[in-house]
Amino acid sequence: xxxxxxxxxxxxxxxxxxxxxxxxxxxxxxxxxxxxxxxxxxxxxxxxxxxxxxxxxxxxxxxxxxxxxxxxxxxxxxxxxxxxxxxxxxxxxxxxxxxxxxxxxxxxxxxxxxxxxxxxxxxxxxxxxxxxxxxxxxxxxxxxxxxxxxxxxxxxxxxxxxxxxxxxxxxxxxxxxxxxxxxxxxxxxxxxxxxxxxxxxxxxxxxxxxxxxxxxxxxxxxxxxxxxxxxxxxxxxxxxxxxxxxxxxxxxxxxxxxxxxxxxxxxxxxxxxxxxxxxxxxxxxxxxxxxxxxxxxxxxxxxxxxxxxx
Amino acid sequence: xxxxxxxxxxxxxxxxxxxxxxxxxxxxxxxxxxxxxxxxxxxxxxxxxxxxxxxxxxxxxxxxxxxxxxxxxxxxxxxxxxxxxxxxxxxxxxxxxxxxxxxxxxxxxxxxxxxxxxxxxxxxxxxxxxxxxxxxxxx
Numbered sequence: 001x002x003x004x005x006x007x008x009x010x011x012x013x014x015x016x017x018x019x020x021x022x023x024x025x026x027x028x029x030x031x032x033x034x035x036x037x038x039x040x041x042x043x044x045x046x047x048x049x050x051x052x053x054x055x056x057x058x059x060x061x062x063x064x065x066x067x068x069x070x071x072x073x074x075x076x077x078x079x080x081x082x083x084x085x086x087x088x089x090x091x092x093x094x095x096x097x098x099x100x101x102x103x104x105x106x107x108x109x110x111x112x113x114x115x116x117x118x119x120x121x122x123x124x125x126x127x128x129x130x131x132x133x134x135x136x137x138x139x140x141x142x143x144x145x146x147x148x149x150x151x152x153x154x155x156x157x158x159x160x161x162x163x164x165x166x167x168x169x170x171x172x173x174x175x176x177x178x179x180x181x182x183x184x185x186x187x188x189x190x191x192x193x194x195x196x197x198x199x200x201x202x203x204x205x206x207x208x209x210x211x212x213x214x215x216x217x218x219x220x221x222x223x224x225x226x227x228x229x230x231x232x233x234x235x236x237x238x239x240x241x242x243x244x245x246x247x248x249x250x251x252x253x254x255x256x257x258x259x260x261x262x263x264x265x266x267x268x269x270x271x272x273x274x275x276x277x278x279x280x281x282x283x284x285x286x287x288x289x290x291x292x293x294x295x296x297x298x299x300x301x302x303x304x305x306x307x308x309x310x
Numbered sequence: 311x312x313x314x315x316x317x318x319x320x321x322x323x324x325x326x327x328x329x330x331x332x333x334x335x336x337x338x339x340x341x342x343x344x345x346x347x348x349x350x351x352x353x354x355x356x357x358x359x360x361x362x363x364x365x366x367x368x369x370x371x372x373x374x375x376x377x378x379x380x381x382x383x384x385x386x387x388x389x390x391x392x393x394x395x396x397x398x399x400x401x402x403x404x405x406x407x408x409x410x411x412x413x414x415x416x417x418x419x420x421x422x423x424x425x426x427x428x429x430x431x432x433x434x435x436x437x438x439x440x441x442x443x444x445x446x447x448x449x
Contacts, residue, residue: 129365129376129377130368130373134370168372172372
């Protein structure tokens with residue numbers, strides 16, 4: 001470093017100030033407020049944010065460091081908020097200046113892998129180019145690798161991905177997401193991926209209480225409320241739904257609420273014989289929840305299966 | 311003889327960073343950026359080969375630099391240029407065009423004089439490079 005640039009370098013840095021002005025604080029607060037539960041995930045994000053802030057300060061002081069590897073893997077059951085968190089991360093990295101645009105490109109195997117020879121490379125590259133300057137979110141990443149078919153084109157997509165993840169580290173951040181056990185197997189068979197991903201973040205399942213608050217927030221967002229009975233029924237619903245197959249955390253709750261709204265609308269049609277006020281139009285009652293199949297032991301197919309097994 | 315065509319051609323060669331800045335300017339204006347190459351440097355040659363599709367929906371210019379470098383790998387000994395196409399109604403034309411790669415040796419152009427009826431002379435220019443068949447130019 002020559003004398004001229006040395007004069008420009010600050011001798012000390014105020015981390016608190018750069019924390020304030022980078023807008024990281026707002027994102028972390030938003031994360032805390034809008035996402036229920038997920039304590040370990042929030043902790044990891046805070047740690048990552050701190051690392052990046054310190055790294056940025058170091059660079060300003062001329063303690064040059066290489067761009068840290070920011071590729072991540074999100075593992076967790078369906079409906080635990082992986083995509084939502086990825087959106088926040090993209091925003092966070094953008095505010096810290098680690099990605100230039102901060103947009104999120106969500107893809108699955110279909111968007112990366114082609115149908116015939118020579119189709120995969122351009123397709124994968126197209127997606128990668130679109131994601132440059134932002135975050136590429138590959139949902140259910142383990143589908144890229146299909147060991148049972150040795151001529152599968154997924155391998156080709158993986159190779160291009162790895163190459164770009166390594167060479168264009170400054171241009172994009174790749175987030176792989178999927179169920180924990182299958183991701184583990186995916187990483188085992190693709191050691192290149194594991195070593196290129198520094199941050200493995202696990203998303204825990206939501207507790208019953210957390211799911212309840214999520215249900216209330218979801219309803220509030222659409223201007224609905226539970227009445228007393230509806231709330232109790234929802235609590236019970238969550239407990240029973242968890243034990244049944246295909247439980248997908250917050251996503252199951254969203255679907256349940258969508259169906260409850262459907263039944264509410266139906267109920268209003270059939271029972272009302274006068275003008276309805278806003279309260280009636282936006283209240284989900286016990287009957288709307290209780291009518292769910294979950295209280296009768298789940299989907300008919302699943303129930304039949306269990307009975308034959310028993 | 312250094313080929314002077316398009317923008318910035320009287321400046322030193324653009325670095326990757328320069329290319330990125332220019333391409334980002336085009337993208338921010340909503341223009342589609344594309345990469346083309348040729349080994350026929352005649353100024354009236356409007357048929358450069360396309361390197362991939364024009365990039366309509368890449369928000370970041372890193373993608374353009376990436377494609378330029380991919381094109382250099384394959385056609386490093388030819389001319390490569392970056393174009394920005396404005397698709398907005400009433401314009402629908404090229405807004406920017408600049409050379410980002412050129413051959414190591416640029417032999418330049420010669421003047422051909424054709425004697426026509428009377429004492430008329432018709433002038434034309436021809437690149438020395440095109441005397442070789444396509445693909446064999448610029449070694």
